[in-house]
Every structure is written in structure tokens, then in C-alpha cells.
Ligand SMILES: Nc1ncnc2c1ncn2[C@@H]1O[C@H](COP(=O)(O)OP(=O)(O)OP(=O)(O)O)[C@@H](O)[C@H]1O
């Protein structure tokens with residue numbers, strides 16, 4: 001195997017305790033992970049196990065207590081446009097229209113306006129946002145906001161795309177459609193993706209590898225390859241191979257969720 | 265009535281006007297009905313007649329123009345200093361640590377208490393009037409703007425960083441646009457306070473302006489004129505508030521529309 005695209009090397013994060021008596025929180029235990037070019041990795045784990053923290057460390061928004069993150073041979077020290085991020089909360093800029101939001105990173109890079117228009121129009125089209133270019137974020141549904149956020153990150157053509165439960169707040173039907181949309185984009189562009197979720201079906205459907213994390217402090221507990229063929233369609237969710245994977249992951253997760261529950 | 269349920273535009277305007285009508289009715293009843301002596305409170309009709317005389321015979325519109333100019337001049341001057349400083353304080357914590365304690369202290373110094381000193385330093389001319397407004401507004405604006413900018417949603421700032429913004433562009437493309445409507449609201453609020461300072465400044469050592477007219481009327485026991493002056497101030501405040509709101513709604517449709 002050639003040098004990995006992204007290499008997470010013994011990364012750990014301890015948050016200082018709150019108040020004088022507060023115990024420090026060990027959000028992530030030393031964890032390592034290699035991600036190859038074009039990999040679609042989904043990270044699965046119970047709530048509070050440090051999934052967001054892991055993603056923020058890769059993004060450079062947070063600094064590890066120990067260990068390091070290496071992208072294309074360079075150590076990550078700060079956030080940058082080579083790691084596009086879609087956040088768990090809605091983070092569109094409310095003062096910009098849909099089109100202006102998508103163009104934000106392009107303007108930052110000084111892409112000429114004609115080129116910018118072309119890229120923005122392309123993503124508006126692909127993300128099914130046609131007709132909403134001039135809407136403000138508050139006029140959009142949650143699903144549209146997240147589609148715009150994905151477009152905003154992709155328009156920058158990042159080396160790697162980090163998604164933190166982007167569909168977490170959506171209803172099941174919308175969520176399924178969004179999964180297909182995202183997968184379609186990946187099948188076409190073959191981006192490298194880290195996708196955090198706590199939905200097992202979603203994790204399997206999208207991934208080439210599923211990473212299961214333990215309850216807090218988070219560690220990688222298991223890693224499961226998903227060999228299902230591409231292009232994938234929603235009908236695949238009822239295939240026998242899919243069910244086998246789902247049963248196995250359900251067991252892994254259940255054990256962790258029980259531990260997390262007992263800790264409370 | 266259900267809490268927080270909005271009313272229609274027409275009902276709202278109707279109710280707003282209704283209170284003014286009620287207010288004038290009670291006032292008319294108290295004065296014209298002979299319940300309150302004319303020495304203490306003029307009736308609405310006298311007030312309007314006195315006001316008309318002031319406007320056409322005594323050039324009161326010139327006084328109004330002077331007062332408006334003083335408020336606007338001092339206020340614009342204060343905003344030009346305070347808004348950039350407030351943004352810098354909100355964005356950069358060392359700048360905040362440097363200025364914040366002093367500004368918080370200075371904010372509690374009453375602008376009107378400075379008037380005698382300012383007269384000593386700057387005389388009774390326009391400079392002194394503008395300085396009163398300036399001192400009364402500048403610290404308030406600085407602190408409120410700094411607080412607003414400092415409370416910008418962190419996830420928006422982080423999103424900008426992951427899209428390639430550097431430190432300077434986070435200020436220019438996130439902190440400022442995110443807080444622009446809030447800053448406009450702060451200016452609208454402080455402009456209202458500036459009106460109270462100007463009148464106080466004009467009560468002392470002035471030869472024109474609404475405050476000056478009010479003091480002159482006191483010597484003549486002309487309560488009708490005094491009340492007319494006060495109502496003019498309220499009316500200008502109402503209009504400027506309305507204009508400010510309309511401009512804000514136009515400038516920031518993403519927030520107010
Ligand atoms: N800034 C912080 N300061 C202190 N503790 C934090 C901070 N951020 C996260 N933590 C703690 O780290 C742990 C992991 O948090 P994280 O947000 O990464 O979980 P998560 O796996 O993303 O959970 P969820 O699925 O609910 O989003 C939690 O116990 C949380 O309380």
C-alpha cells in the first residue's frame with residue numbers, strides 16, 4: 001500500500017476539568033487510523049464517544065493533547081481549505097444567499113468571478129438547489145441547508161471531506177435521499193471522506209470501511225470493510241449481505257452503548 | 265390573548281395610534297375640564313397655538329435644526345470612533361483587555377456632569393455641545409459593539425477557517441457582516457440617549473436650540489411652549505427611529521425580512 005492520504009497517529013485529547021474539583025475528560029484515547037486516497041470511511045459510535053472531537057482534530061480546529069494528524073505528508077496544525085468540513089449544527093452564513101455561501105471559499109482563494117459562477121452553478125444543479133440560489137439560509141429547510149453546506153465544502157475541492165452527522169436532524173426519507181445524493185457524488189468524484197454518524201444503516205450504505213468507536217474514552221474498537229458493489233441504490237439496504245453487516249455492527253454498538261449507559 | 269402570537273399590521277398601527285389618542289384625551293380632559301391649573305399645565309389647544317406662533321413668528325425651526333445638527337454631528341463622530349474600536353475589542357482579546365476596564369469605568373461618568381468642565385475647556389459654542397453628545401455616546405457604543413462581536417457564533421468562525429479564511433478575513437467576512445444588524449440596532453438605541461444629553465447641554469449656556477427655548481419659556485411661565493418643545497423632541501425621536509428601522513430592514517433583509 002502506498003503512503004496513506006491521511007494518517008492519524010496516536011492521537012489523544014483530554015479536556016481539562018470544569019471548576020476546581022472537575023475531573024478532566026478523556027475524550028479520545030490514543031488512536032491511530034490510516035485513510036487511503038478515495039476511501040469513504042464512516043465512524044460509528046455512541047453519543048459522547050468523541051466522534052466530533054476526532055473530526056475537529058483532523059480539521060485542525062482543535063489541538064491534540066498528544067499524537068498528530070498527517071495529511072499528504074504534512075502535519076496538520078491549523079484549519080485549512082484542504083479539509084472541507086460539514087458541521088453537526090447548521091453553519092451556513094446567514095447573511096449570504098445560497099449561491100454566495102457556496103462561493104465563500106472560492107472568493108477566499110481569489111477565483112475569478114466567471115469561474116466562480118460556473119462552479120457555483122454546477123453545485124446548485126447537482127445538489128438540487130436550483131431555484132433557491134438567492135434564498136437566505138433561514139428560508140431553507142434543514143435538508144436544503146445541509147445540502148448547501150456540503151456544496152460549500154465541495155466547491156473548494158478539498159483533499160478530504162469531513163462530515164459530522166450532516167443528516168442527523170433530518171427525517172428518515174430525506175436522510176435516505178441525501179445519502180444517495182452524497183454517494184452519487186462520491187462515486188463520480190472519488191473524494192476521500194470521513195463521515196461521522198450514529199446510524200448503522202447509514203454507516204454501511206455509504207462506507208468502504210466502517211470504524212466502530214468505544215464508549216468514552218473513545219478508541220477504535222473494530223474496523224469493518226464493506227465490499228458491497230458500486231453504484232449502490234437504496235434497494236441494497238434489504239440485501240442479505242447488508243443485513244449480515246448490520247447484525248454484526250448492531251452487536252458491537254450495543255455493547256458500547258450499554259457501557260456508556262452504565263457510566264452515567 | 266395568547267403569549268407571543270403576532271398581531272396583523274393594521275391592528276398594530278391601530279392600537280399604537282389608539283394610545284396616542286387616549287393620552288391626548290386624558291390630557292385635554294384634565295386641562296380643559298379645569299382639573300389642573302393653567303399655570304402648571306397648558307391644555308393641548310394652547311400648546312398647538314403656542315407651537316404655531318413659535319414656528320412662524322420666533323423662528324423655532326432654526327432652533328430645531330440646530331439641535332438636530334448637534335445630535336447628529338456628535339453622534340456620527342462618536343460612532344466613527346466607537347464602532348471600529350468596539351469591533352477590534354470584540355475580535356481581539358488583548359485589545360479588549362487593554363480598553364475594557366477603562367471604558368466600563370468611563371461609561372458610568374454622566375455626560376451631563378461634564379458640562380461645566382466642558383464649558384471651561386471649550387466655551388459655550390458648538391464644540392462643547394458636540395463633545396457632550398460624543399462623551400455620552402462613545403463609551404456606550406464601544407462596549408455594546410464589543411459585546412456583540414465577542415458573542416459571534418464560534419461555529420461560523422470555524423466554518424470560515426475550514427473554507428480557507430485567514431485571521432483578517434474572518435474579521436472582514438464573518439465578524440463584521442454577522443454583527444452588522446446588531447451594530448445598527450445599537451446605534452439606533454444610543455441615538456435615543458444622545459437626545460437627552462443635547463437638551464441638558466442646551467439648558468446651560470446656549471443661545472439657540474430646543475433646550476434653550478424650553479428654558480426661555482420657563483422664565484415666561486409659558487407651559488404651552490415648553491410642552492410643545494418636549495413633544496417636538498419626541499416626534500423627531502419617533503421619526504428617526506422609524507427611519508432607522510426601515511433602513512435596517514432594507515440593509516439586512518437576511519435578518520429582519
Ligand atoms: N470543548 C470541550 N470542553 C470540554 N469537554 C468537551 C469539549 N468538547 C467535547 N468535550 C467532551 O468530550 C466528549 C466527546 O465529545 P464529542 O462531542 O466528540 O462526542 P460525539 O461522539 O461527537 O457525541 P455526539 O454523537 O453526541 O455528537 C464528551 O464527553 C464531551 O463532554
Ligand SMILES: [Mg+2]
Nearest residue numbers: 051052053088
Ligand atoms: Mg458530535
